[in-house]
Amino acid sequence: MNASELQSSYELVVVGGGPAGLAAATLAAKAGVQTVLFDENPGVGGQIYRGITNTPVADRAILGEDYWAGAVLASEAEASGATIVNGATVWSLDPNRLVGVSIAGQARMVKTQRVIVATGSMERPFPIPGWTLPGVMTAGAAQTVLKAQGLVPTGRTIMAGCGPLLWLLAAQLLRAGAKIEAILDTAPRINWLKAAMHLPGFLLSPYWSKGLALLREVKAKAPVIAAHRVEAHGKDKLSEVVFATGAGERRMKADLLLLHHGVVPNVNLAMAAGVAHRWNSRQLCFEPVVDADFATSLRGIAVAGDGAGIAGGTAAAERGRIAAIAAVQALRPAASVMDVQTVRQSLAREEMGRAFLDALYQPAPSFRRPTGDTIACRCEEVTARQVRDTADLGCEGPNQMKAFLRCGMGPCQGRLCGLTVTELIAEQRRSTPDEVGYYRLRPPVKPITLAELASLPKTEAERKAVER
Amino acid sequence: MFKRLSKPRGETGEAVSLKVDGKPIRARAGDTVAGAMLAAGVDRFRTTPVTESPRAPYCLMGVCFDCLVTIDGVGSRQACLVPVREGMAVETQIGKREAGR
Amino acid sequence: MTRTADVVVIGGGIHGCSTALHLALRGLKTVVIEKDYAGRHASGVNAGGVRQLARDHAEIPLSVSSMAIWERIEDLVGDDCGFESHGTVLVAESEEELAGFRARVDDLRLKGFTHEELIDQAELRRLVPAVSEHCPGGVVSRRDGAADPFRTTQAFRRRAIERGAEVIEGVKVTGLSRVGDVWRVETSDGPIEAPKVVNAAGAWADRIALMLGEPVPLTVIAPMLMVTSRLPSFIQPVVILRGRKLSFKQLGNGTVVIGGGHLATPHRDRNETVLDWEKLAISAATVWELFPVMRQATIVRAWAGIEASMADGIPVVGPSATSEGVFHQFGFSAHGFQLGPGTGAVMAELVATGKTNVPIADLAITRFLPARKRGEVPL
Numbered sequence: 046m047n048a049s050e051l052q053s054s055y056e057l058v059v060v061g062g063g064p065a066g067l068a069a070a071t072l073a074a075k076a077g078v079q080t081v082l083f084d085e086n087p088g089v090g091g092q093i094y095r096g097i098t099n100t101p102v103a104d105r106a107i108l109g110e111d112y113w114a115g116a117v118l119a120s121e122a123e124a125s126g127a128t129i130v131n132g133a134t135v136w137s138l139d140p141n142r143l144v145g146v147s148i149a150g151q152a153r154m155v156k157t158q159r160v161i162v163a164t165g166s167m168e169r170p171f172p173i174p175g176w177t178l179p180g181v182m183t184a185g186a187a188q189t190v191l192k193a194q195g196l197v198p199t200g201r202t203i204m205a206g207c208g209p210l211l212w213l214l215a216a217q218l219l220r221a222g223a224k225i226e227a228i229l230d231t232a233p234r235i236n237w238l239k240a241a242m243h244l245p246g247f248l249l250s251p252y253w254s255k256g257l258a259l260l261r262e263v264k265a266k267a268p269v270i271a272a273h274r275v276e277a278h279g280k281d282k283l284s285e286v287v288f289a290t291g292a293g294e295r296r297m298k299a300d301l302l303l304l305h306h307g308v309v310p311n312v313n314l315a316m317a318a319g320v321a322h323r324w325n326s327r328q329l330c331f332e333p334v335v336d337a338d339f340a341t342s343l344r345g346i347a348v349a350g351d352g353a354g355i356a357g358g359t360a361a362a363e364r365g366r367i368a369a370i371a372a373v374q375a376l377r378p379a380a381s382v383m384d385v386q387t388v389r390q391s392l393a394r395e396e397m398g399r400a401f402l403d404a405l406y407q408p409a410p411s412f413r414r415p416t417g418d419t420i421a422c423r424c425e426e427v428t429a430r431q432v433r434d435t436a437d438l439g440c441e442g443p444n445q446m447k448a449f450l451r452c453g454m455g456p457c458q459g460r461l462c463g464l465t466v467t468e469l470i471a472e473q474r475r476s477t478p479d480e481v482g483y484y485r486l487r488p489p490v491k492p493i494t495l496a497e498l499a500s501l502p503k504t505e506a507e508r509k510a511v512e513r
Numbered sequence: 514m515f516k517r518l519s520k521p522r523g524e525t526g527e528a529v530s531l532k533v534d535g536k537p538i539r540a541r542a543g544d545t546v547a548g549a550m551l552a553a554g555v556d557r558f559r560t561t562p563v564t565e566s567p568r569a570p571y572c573l574m575g576v577c578f579d580c581l582v583t584i585d586g587v588g589s590r591q592a593c594l595v596p597v598r599e600g601m602a603v604e605t606q607i608g609k610r611e612a613g614r
Numbered sequence: 615m616t617r618t619a620d621v622v623v624i625g626g627g628i629h630g631c632s633t634a635l636h637l638a639l640r641g642l643k644t645v646v647i648e649k650d651y652a653g654r655h656a657s658g659v660n661a662g663g664v665r666q667l668a669r670d671h672a673e674i675p676l677s678v679s680s681m682a683i684w685e686r687i688e689d690l691v692g693d694d695c696g697f698e699s700h701g702t703v704l705v706a707e708s709e710e711e712l713a714g715f716r717a718r719v720d721d722l723r724l725k726g727f728t729h730e731e732l733i734d735q736a737e738l739r740r741l742v743p744a745v746s747e748h749c750p751g752g753v754v755s756r757r758d759g760a761a762d763p764f765r766t767t768q769a770f771r772r773r774a775i776e777r778g779a780e781v782i783e784g785v786k787v788t789g790l791s792r793v794g795d796v797w798r799v800e801t802s803d804g805p806i807e808a809p810k811v812v813n814a815a816g817a818w819a820d821r822i823a824l825m826l827g828e829p830v831p832l833t834v835i836a837p838m839l840m841v842t843s844r845l846p847s848f849i850q851p852v853v854i855l856r857g858r859k860l861s862f863k864q865l866g867n868g869t870v871v872i873g874g875g876h877l878a879t880p881h882r883d884r885n886e887t888v889l890d891w892e893k894l895a896i897s898a899a900t901v902w903e904l905f906p907v908m909r910q911a912t913i914v915r916a917w918a919g920i921e922a923s924m925a926d927g928i929p930v931v932g933p934s935a936t937s938e939g940v941f942h943q944f945g946f947s948a949h950g951f952q953l954g955p956g957t958g959a960v961m962a963e964l965v966a967t968g969k970t971n972v973p974i975a976d977l978a979i980t981r982f983l984p985a986r987k988r989g990e991v992p993l
Contacts, residue, residue, distance in 0.1 A: 087596040179569030186573035194548040195518040426563045448764035456578040492912035499902040501895035562844040609844045
């Protein structure tokens with residue numbers, strides 16, 4: 046579909062084609078709500094089910110059954126009657142629910158009565174020395190090219206970090222035939238003690254047995270080394286990983302370093318729209334303030350899925366359904382939809398083990414709050430020292446920091462430095478991330494070209510003004 | 514850094530030809546530009562506009578903007594989000610993108 | 615015990631901070647009350663143009679005196695504020711428009727102002743090689759330039775504090791009353807008493823004026839700006855248009871700031887603005903026509919700063935008409951940044967001595983009073 050085929054308004058716009066977006070669009074469209082789903086990737090599935098409709102990975106065992114569950118969501122959405130547009134980048138959303146979207150270089154504004162933001166999560170910034178070198182990637186990046194394109198790392202591969210996804214990816218890569226030189230486990234040992242109080246809930250959750258099986262699978266095929274410092278070295282690309290263990294410093298030659306220490310909500314679109322957010326001290330990230338239906342502080346705008354706080358893919362789909370039920374009830378009070386209580390119960394089951402995982406895999410402060418010349422803002426190449434020094438000079442918040450150092454002002458618009466800068470300021474000023482706050486985000490949340498913007502249709506009066 | 518599990522042809526996708534900095538590479542229909550470049554062994558996608566240091570994809574999901582390349586004359590495109598097309602001309606990007614090319 | 619000062623300045627924008635610095639330099643105990651933080655709104659997020667070009671006659675004296683300060687800004691505030699002087703060029707898009715510009719430049723010469731200079735197509739293309747070929751000439755003000763607005767506001771704030779001023783941020787003024795021969799300024803952090811008060815509250819200045827029983831027709835506006843990612847250097851001067859709304863400049867870091875006065879919807883009680891993308895698209899289309907090299911540049915951010923605009927497009931600078939000891943300095947109508955340094959100096963002189971030699975009579979608040987109150991209509 047191209048931009049000129051879009052209607053000027055829809056009853057419901059869903060942003061993001063991961064589990065939350067697919068489930069929401071399916072439910073709403075089936076209930077008769079005129080629904081469009083915009084997804085910026087070439088195919089639906091989001092990150093968790095990336096490439097679900099066209100992956101070249103034929104051996105189903107490699108990605109595992111949890112991945113293939115996404116195929117049901119995708120095919121249901123396809124059949125639901127929702128208009129699904131891939132390659133569609135939503136770059137603006139405002140409190141009046143005007144949605145700016147670009148498809149193949151053409152921009153349009155679409156009006157809607159309801160929005161479900163399902164922009165999911167992204168990997169937490171992992172600012173270690175050398176993390177900008179070619180050859181250093183997120184673990185999720187390697188997973189993405191495995192799922193979508195059937196690419197497997199070659200050469201000497203090292204993984205570092207913590208969190209359930211790190212182990213899942215390690216298992217998938219190993220099954221696909223990759224060799225992993227080492228997995229550097231950065232989860233602080235003390236986390237076990239902090240997590241223990243949440244253990245009962247976790248034992249009842251589906252993660253428990255799956256997680257253990259994964260750990261066993263990975264540890265049988267790759268050495269796992271506890272590390273409390275990790276650095277990437279190399280001139281124009283990665284050549285060596287240096288890390289500190291209880292037994293001293295070690296160095297390993299490497300071609301690829303895959304980093305991962307958890308995921309955080311991808312907040313840019315909702316925040317730029319003006320949705321109220323707050324700091325989640327358990328997950329160490331900002332998340333939108335939502336009610337039980339995932340409605341935000343802005344009327345008609347909901348945030349579902351991991352974008353509303355991390356709970357995983359299955360929970361994301363349930364959250365999408367709950368948000369969609371609320372939308373249907375507002376738009377089509379007479380339509381019959383599934384009982385929301387049933388969905389809430391499934392969601393509660395899915396969310397049960399979360400507290401344990403959050404505590405167990407909370408990344409150590411040293412991996413979140415870098416020092417010295419380590420780059421905090423990749424786009425503008427601003428170092429941790431610059432941020433800390435500027436905070437010491439009296440800079441109280443990320444927005445002033447932006448003005449002083451340009452951190453957060455490059456094309457990624459703070460996605461890869463926002464949490465780091467907030468935490469660094471909080472540490473230097475002996476404050477809290479909640480008090481320090483986050484960057485004030487501005488649209489377009491994804492860069493658009495001048496030509497694209499100029500292509501927006503204008504009203505008659507405005508066209509005349511241009512022509513003078 | 515990466516190899517393909519299977520050759521870019523057969524049941525999952527037809528082969529597509531594109532050029533990266535003038536050199537022809539083969540990709541699988543359905544690949545993103547970034548995926549195709551990684552599979553072809555490209556390990557530098559751009560240099561930064563600030564210090565001209567080399568960069569390659571970091572996130573491959575559209576959030577880090579380190580895979581920016583020039584595609585068919587349009588600069589600063591996210592290679593990880595753009596699907597390959599037959600005959601596409603991709604250029605790695607050096608520093609500040611030249612305006613108006 | 616109630617805090618006291620010689621002067622309370624309400625508003626920590628470029629104007630409030632500049633006035634505070636100049637008051638402090640005169641040895642007056644000055645307190646700035648800012649409801650957010652210095653430079654939070656228009657002062658920190660404007661386009662940064664330092665322009666004498668194309669100004670209303672009434673504000674040219676303030677603009678010219680400001681320019682003298684801008685050229686030595688580092689001597690005053692200890693920071694160069696990112697000020698660079700490559701001129702401002704007003705581009706004519708037609709012969710007809712150029713003829714109009716010629717008449718204005720001639721008129722200014724007769725009045726003794728020589729900063730505006732008419733240029734032909736050859737000189738236009740020498741100054742702005744990337745400009746579209748349909749433009750026949752323009753006007754240049756060669757000493758004009760641009761600076762970093764937030765950095766500038768912060769530099770004034772910092773230097774004011776160094777010279778003894780107090781800047782209280784995150785505190786709101788809630789009331790103003792006369793107590794004996796001083797003003798009692800009620801704030802969310804307790805009262806302050808001072809014989810003199812400066813109202814530099816920007817988009818909120820009408821509320822301060824209302825506390826004095828001096829209603830003033832102020833419109834809250836939010837001019838939109840957008841910025842590109844870094845591009846190779848291709849333009850030095852700031853470029854503005856008259857017929858269509860455009861201001862255009864490339865910063866030292868390569869980013870290009872596009873503005874010109876298309877407006878967002880401001881919500882001043884929530885410190886928020888809602889952008890109007892259809893209007894930004896008009897800006898984009900204008901740039902698309904005027905600078906073909908920019909067509910594939912990427913826009914990374916758009917925003918709008920909240921500020922005050924007066925119906926006649928010129929600010930209110932001078933004493934209150936109702937309240938002895940209160941002075942107004944607001945309503946700069948989207949072109950107050952350049953005026954900040956000089957207006958602060960003039961205001962400090964006015965507050966400290968009761969008079970100034972810089973002609974500001976045309977900027978008095980009395981122009982908004984009903985005619986008979988001004989005493990201009992014979993009874």
